[in-house]
Amino acid sequence: MPEAMRYLGITVITSALLATLFTAWSPASLDPREVVGRILDFAIGTDPTEGAPGLAEATQEIRIPRVGIIAGHSGPRPDSGLVDPGAICDDGLTELEINQAIADLVVQNLEAVDVIVDRLDEFDTDLDGYRASTLVSIHSDACFYINDQATGYKVSRAVDSAVPDLARRLATCVIDRYERATNLRFHRGSITQDMTQYHTFYEIHNQTPAVIIETGFLYLDREFLTREPEKVAKGISDGILCFLNNEPANVLGEIQ
Numbered sequence: 001m002p003e004a005m006r007y008l009g010i011t012v013i014t015s016a017l018l019a020t021l022f023t024a025w026s027p028a029s030l031d032p033r034e035v036v037g038r039i040l041d042f043a044i045g046t047d048p049t050e051g052a053p054g055l056a057e058a059t060q061e062i063r064i065p066r067v068g069i070i071a072g073h074s075g076p077r078p079d080s081g082l083v084d085p086g087a088i089c090d091d092g093l094t095e096l097e098i099n100q101a102i103a104d105l106v107v108q109n110l111e112a113v114d115v116i117v118d119r120l121d122e123f124d125t126d127l128d129g130y131r132a133s134t135l136v137s138i139h140s141d142a143c144f145y146i147n148d149q150a151t152g153y154k155v156s157r158a159v160d161s162a163v164p165d166l167a168r169r170l171a172t173c174v175i176d177r178y179e180r181a182t183n184l185r186f187h188r189g190s191i192t193q194d195m196t197q198y199h200t201f202y203e204i205h206n207q208t209p210a211v212i213i214e215t216g217f218l219y220l221d222r223e224f225l226t227r228e229p230e231k232v233a234k235g236i237s238d239g240i241l242c243f244l245n246n247e248p249a250n251v252l253g254e255i256q
């Protein structure tokens with residue numbers, strides 16, 4: 001059969017099959033994923049009894065959101081092979097410990113509502129070309145006295161994101177929900193290039209919206225970050241869910 005005819009045939013048969021299935025389909029009778037799988041199996045000429053792993057994965061990806069969570073500074077650095085714990089307090093408490101504790105709770109919160117979560121290290125090789133509904137990297141700020149105003153959190157998306165609307169919406173959701181959960185204030189003055197041009201933004205797939213959050217300053221906000229990590233984590237996971245579920249969020253002023 002000429003190729004054109006073959007494809008035309010497939011289209012006609014698929015349409016007929018679709019019409020039949022959707023007429024006969026009642027929600028209890030068939031899983032819609034199975035229906036789509038069977039139609040495509042049929043159209044591309046594979047044996048439906050064998051299943052189609054690629055397709056199963058694809059349909060799952062559409063239905064179940066996938067989120068990447070980075071505990072800032074976790075894992076070895078690629079240049080030295082050593083772990084850089086980030087900010088270090090005088091008594092030995094590290095930013096890495098704080099970030100990991102928060103990231104663990106964020107993962108728990110998201111998995112509890114059936115989000116697929118990838119827990120990633122700071123320089124994880126899986127970040128190369130990483131595709132997901134969203135990615136959030138969790139950090140916290142300096143552990144020495146700067147001034148009395150060095151309290152609060154910051155969120156930044158990539159300045160040059162290829163999906164600026166999505167990245168902006170994600171940042172809006174995280175800021176809105178983080179502030180509600182923690183009562184911390186956005187610390188506008190200290191957003192650096194390390195945030196706006198955070199290295200991970202340039203490693204992941206350019207269609208994956210991403211933000212980095214500095215959850216607070218380890219000096220003035222230490223008590224809150226160490227004693228109430230559940231509130232910190234709730235702010236982040238609620239922000240992610242706000243983005244995934246397209247919930248309303250409102251932030252005054254410009255978002256970086």
Ligand SMILES: [Zn+2]
Pocket residue numbers: 072073086087095139140
């Ligand atoms: Zn950090």
